[in-house]
Amino acid sequence: MLLILPLGISYLLRTDGIATDKYIDDRRNYIEQVLDTIDSSFSAYEQLIYTTVKITEELAPDKAEHEAALKLAFSSSRSALVYGIGIWYEPYSFDEKTERFGPYIHHIDSNNNKEEITYFWNTPEYNYQNREWYKTSLAAKEGEISVSPPFFDSDYTYITFGIPFSKEGKKTGVVTVDIVLPQLQGYLSDYNFSDFSGVYLTTKDNSIVFSKTDASNAAIEKHAMEGEQPGLFTDRTAVYDENEITSFFEGIGQKPEILTSETENGVFRIHAFLDRKAIFLNIIFRHSLQYLIFFLFWTSVLYLIIFNSSYLKRNYENRLLNTENERLTEEIFKRKEAESRLTFQAYYDEVSGLQNLNSFMEKEEALQPGNDNRSLIQVSLNNMKELSLILSSTIIDETLLAFTTRLKSVCPLETRLYRARGFSFFVVYDDQKTGSSQKLAEKLQNEFRFALRLGSRDIRLRAKIGLVYFKDAESLEQVLAMSQSAIAGLDVADSGRVGLFDHSVQEQKARHVVLDAAMSQPGFISELYMLYQYIVKTEDRSPAGFEALMRWKSSVLGSTVSPAEFIPMAEENGLIIGLGWFAIEEVLKAISGPLKNSGLFVTVNVSPIQFIELDFPDKLDNLLNQYAVDKNRLKLEITESSAAAAIESFWQIIDELIRRGYRLAIDDFGTGESSFHRLYSMAFDTLKIDRSFVTGLNLDERNQEICRSLMNIGKTMGSQIVAEGVETEEEHRVLREIGIKYSQGYLYARPQPLSETEFGKS
Structure with missing residues (x-):
C-alpha cells in the first residue's frame, strides 16, 4: 500500500516526459518547414548569379x-x-x-x-x-x-x-x-516563435541574420555584466556561438533543447532553443489536478488506515470535498474566462478591435452570384513592414489603432469592417443601401494621402485600395482571392488609383504558371517538332527554300501551344538555348536527309540569347561538319526588334558568323528600330518584309510604296527580299509587279511536316 503513492507519481512523471518529447518533435518539424520556405525563396537568386x-x-x-x-x-x-x-x-x-x-x-x-x-x-x-x-x-x-x-x-x-x-x-x-535582409526579417516575423527561448537564422559561416529571444532585458544586462556578450541577443549581425548561447540560457535557469537544421545547399541554418524544463513543468502544471487528486486520495487512504478514526475520517472527507468544490469552482471560472478569451481571439483582432477573417467567413451571408449588392473594399498598408523595422511594436500598434479610428470615421455606419492577415483591412459595403462603393473607395484613397498624427510624430501610410463585387464571385473564398488579385495588380505608379479585379490578368498569370510547370518536365524537349513552310520565287511560284517553324504539343496540357507563348517563356526561364540547338539540329538533319539533293535553303529562327552563348560559332561549325551541310544551305534568322535591343557582344558574334560564311536574315523588317548603318555594315543575306505591309497590299498604295522602298534598300545592301504573309492572288500579283523576287505565305503553302512536302514524300 505504501508503494502505490511513489509508483503512481513516477508513472505520471514518465507520461509527462513522453509528452514533452512529442511536443519538442512537433516544434522541430515547424522549424524545418520555416527553413524549407527560406530555401525555396533563395533558389532563384542562385540561378541569377550563375x-x-x-x-x-x-x-x-x-x-x-x-x-x-x-x-x-x-x-x-x-x-x-x-x-x-x-x-x-x-x-x-x-x-x-x-x-x-x-x-x-x-x-x-x-x-x-x-x-x-x-x-x-x-x-x-x-x-x-x-x-x-x-x-x-x-x-x-x-x-x-x-x-x-x-x-x-x-x-x-x-x-x-x-x-x-x-x-x-x-x-x-x-x-x-x-x-536585402530586412524583408526576410519581416517575413520571419510573421511566424510564431513564441514557444522558443531563442531562434537564430545564420549563414553557413555562423553569422546571425535573424534572432529572436524571450529573455528579459534584465537577464541580458546581468549576463553582460558578468563579461558575456549581450549582442548575441540584440544585434542581428553577431556571430552564432552555440556554447555561449547555451551557457546564457542555463545561466537564467533554463534547460536548453537545441533544434538545428540547414538548407540543402547549406547557405542558411536555423538554430532554435526550447526550454525543456519549462515545457516539462508546464505540462505537469496542466496536469496538476491529476497529481493533486492522486496525492490527496492516497494520502487520505493512508491517513484513515493509520488513525482508524471515524471522526477524523468524516472530518477529512468533508474537508476534502470542500477543497475539491472550491477548486472545481475556481477551475470552472478559469475555464469560462479562457473560453471567453479564446472566443475573442478567434473572431476579433486584439490590436484594432475589429472582427477578423473568421468572423467574415461565418457572419457574412452566402453569395448570390449575379444578384448580390455587396462589395468588398480592401485597404492594404504596404509600407507597414518597413515601418516595423524602425518603429517599436508599441508605436506600430498605436498606428494601427489610429488608422482603424480614421477608417471608422470615413465609412458609413452600415458598413462592416474586418482586419485581415498582416496589414490589410476589409470594408463590406452594400451599394443598394448606402450608395456607390466606387465613390467610397476613392474617398478612402484620398483620406489616407494624409499622415497620421501620433503625439509629436507624423506617420505617412501608403495604402493600396482594391474593389471587388460579390456578384462576380461564387464563394466568399473567391471574393478574398479576387480582392488580393486586385491589390496585386497595382504598382507604385498606381498609388492614386483604386484597383479593380481583372479576370484576364488572373487567367494570364494562371496560364503563365501552368506553362512554366509544363516546360520544367523532363520530356519537354522530346515534345517539340518542326514544321516547314515554302519560300517561293514570286515570278513562277517554284520552291526556293523553306522556313523551319518550331511547334510544341504538350502531353501535360493535352494541346498544342503557340510559339508566341512558349518562346518568350523559354527566354525567361533559361530553356531557350536548348530549344535553339534542337531547332538547328533538326534543320541540319532535314538538309542532309530529305532535302540533300534539292538545292533548297532552310531558314531557322535563333534567339539573340543563343548568339551570346559561349563559343556559339564554334559549336555551329562542329554541327555543320557533323552533318556535312554546306553553309549556303542554312540561314539564321533574327527579328528586327530583337536585333535593335541587343547588346554589343551580340553584334560581335553576328560579325564573326558572317566572316565565317554564314547567311543571316532579318525577320519582320520595317517594324523595328534597327540602325541602317549597322544592318548595312553587317551585310545580311536576306531581309523579310513584315506581313503588316503585305496584307491588303492591292488596296493600299502606301504599303505598295513601302514595299518598293524596302526592296530598294535591300538592293542597295546586296540583300535578298522576301515578302511574308501572302494570302491572296491580288497580293501576289502586286508583289510580282513591284519586283519582289521571293514570297512566303498561306497562298502557296501552310507550315507542314517535311514528310508531307514533295521533297519529303520522295
Whole structure:
C-alpha cells in the first residue's frame, strides 16, 4: 500500500516526459518547414548569379557592354530582395592601355525602380580586393557560390552571394549579388516563435541574420555584466556561438533543447532553443489536478488506515470535498474566462478591435452570384513592414489603432469592417443601401494621402485600395482571392488609383504558371517538332527554300501551344538555348536527309540569347561538319526588334558568323528600330518584309510604296527580299509587279511536316 503513492507519481512523471518529447518533435518539424520556405525563396537568386557569370565570361573589357549586361541581369531579377549586382576584376585583367573598372548596379530608389551604376577600383575610399567578401568569393571553387556575412550600409542590411568567373582558363574576378535582409526579417516575423527561448537564422559561416529571444532585458544586462556578450541577443549581425548561447540560457535557469537544421545547399541554418524544463513543468502544471487528486486520495487512504478514526475520517472527507468544490469552482471560472478569451481571439483582432477573417467567413451571408449588392473594399498598408523595422511594436500598434479610428470615421455606419492577415483591412459595403462603393473607395484613397498624427510624430501610410463585387464571385473564398488579385495588380505608379479585379490578368498569370510547370518536365524537349513552310520565287511560284517553324504539343496540357507563348517563356526561364540547338539540329538533319539533293535553303529562327552563348560559332561549325551541310544551305534568322535591343557582344558574334560564311536574315523588317548603318555594315543575306505591309497590299498604295522602298534598300545592301504573309492572288500579283523576287505565305503553302512536302514524300 505504501508503494502505490511513489509508483503512481513516477508513472505520471514518465507520461509527462513522453509528452514533452512529442511536443519538442512537433516544434522541430515547424522549424524545418520555416527553413524549407527560406530555401525555396533563395533558389532563384542562385540561378541569377550563375546566369550573370555566364554572360560576364563573354564580355569584352568595355564599360558600355558591362553596363548593358548588368542592367539586363538586374531587370530580369524582378525581386525587391535583390539590391545590387557587381562585376569585380583582378588587377591583371586589364592591360596598361585599357581603363580599369569594377561596375556595380544597385537601387537608389526601390519605390520608383531607379538604379545607379557605380565603378570601383583600387581607390583609397574603396579597395574591394581587400574586402573579405571579395576574397571569400574569389577563393570559392568553380561553380560554387560563397555567402558573405551580413553587413550594413546607410539603408539596409545585406548578404552577398559571390562566385568567381574565368576568362581564357584563368580566374579573372567575381560576380556578386547583394540580397536585402530586412524583408526576410519581416517575413520571419510573421511566424510564431513564441514557444522558443531563442531562434537564430545564420549563414553557413555562423553569422546571425535573424534572432529572436524571450529573455528579459534584465537577464541580458546581468549576463553582460558578468563579461558575456549581450549582442548575441540584440544585434542581428553577431556571430552564432552555440556554447555561449547555451551557457546564457542555463545561466537564467533554463534547460536548453537545441533544434538545428540547414538548407540543402547549406547557405542558411536555423538554430532554435526550447526550454525543456519549462515545457516539462508546464505540462505537469496542466496536469496538476491529476497529481493533486492522486496525492490527496492516497494520502487520505493512508491517513484513515493509520488513525482508524471515524471522526477524523468524516472530518477529512468533508474537508476534502470542500477543497475539491472550491477548486472545481475556481477551475470552472478559469475555464469560462479562457473560453471567453479564446472566443475573442478567434473572431476579433486584439490590436484594432475589429472582427477578423473568421468572423467574415461565418457572419457574412452566402453569395448570390449575379444578384448580390455587396462589395468588398480592401485597404492594404504596404509600407507597414518597413515601418516595423524602425518603429517599436508599441508605436506600430498605436498606428494601427489610429488608422482603424480614421477608417471608422470615413465609412458609413452600415458598413462592416474586418482586419485581415498582416496589414490589410476589409470594408463590406452594400451599394443598394448606402450608395456607390466606387465613390467610397476613392474617398478612402484620398483620406489616407494624409499622415497620421501620433503625439509629436507624423506617420505617412501608403495604402493600396482594391474593389471587388460579390456578384462576380461564387464563394466568399473567391471574393478574398479576387480582392488580393486586385491589390496585386497595382504598382507604385498606381498609388492614386483604386484597383479593380481583372479576370484576364488572373487567367494570364494562371496560364503563365501552368506553362512554366509544363516546360520544367523532363520530356519537354522530346515534345517539340518542326514544321516547314515554302519560300517561293514570286515570278513562277517554284520552291526556293523553306522556313523551319518550331511547334510544341504538350502531353501535360493535352494541346498544342503557340510559339508566341512558349518562346518568350523559354527566354525567361533559361530553356531557350536548348530549344535553339534542337531547332538547328533538326534543320541540319532535314538538309542532309530529305532535302540533300534539292538545292533548297532552310531558314531557322535563333534567339539573340543563343548568339551570346559561349563559343556559339564554334559549336555551329562542329554541327555543320557533323552533318556535312554546306553553309549556303542554312540561314539564321533574327527579328528586327530583337536585333535593335541587343547588346554589343551580340553584334560581335553576328560579325564573326558572317566572316565565317554564314547567311543571316532579318525577320519582320520595317517594324523595328534597327540602325541602317549597322544592318548595312553587317551585310545580311536576306531581309523579310513584315506581313503588316503585305496584307491588303492591292488596296493600299502606301504599303505598295513601302514595299518598293524596302526592296530598294535591300538592293542597295546586296540583300535578298522576301515578302511574308501572302494570302491572296491580288497580293501576289502586286508583289510580282513591284519586283519582289521571293514570297512566303498561306497562298502557296501552310507550315507542314517535311514528310508531307514533295521533297519529303520522295
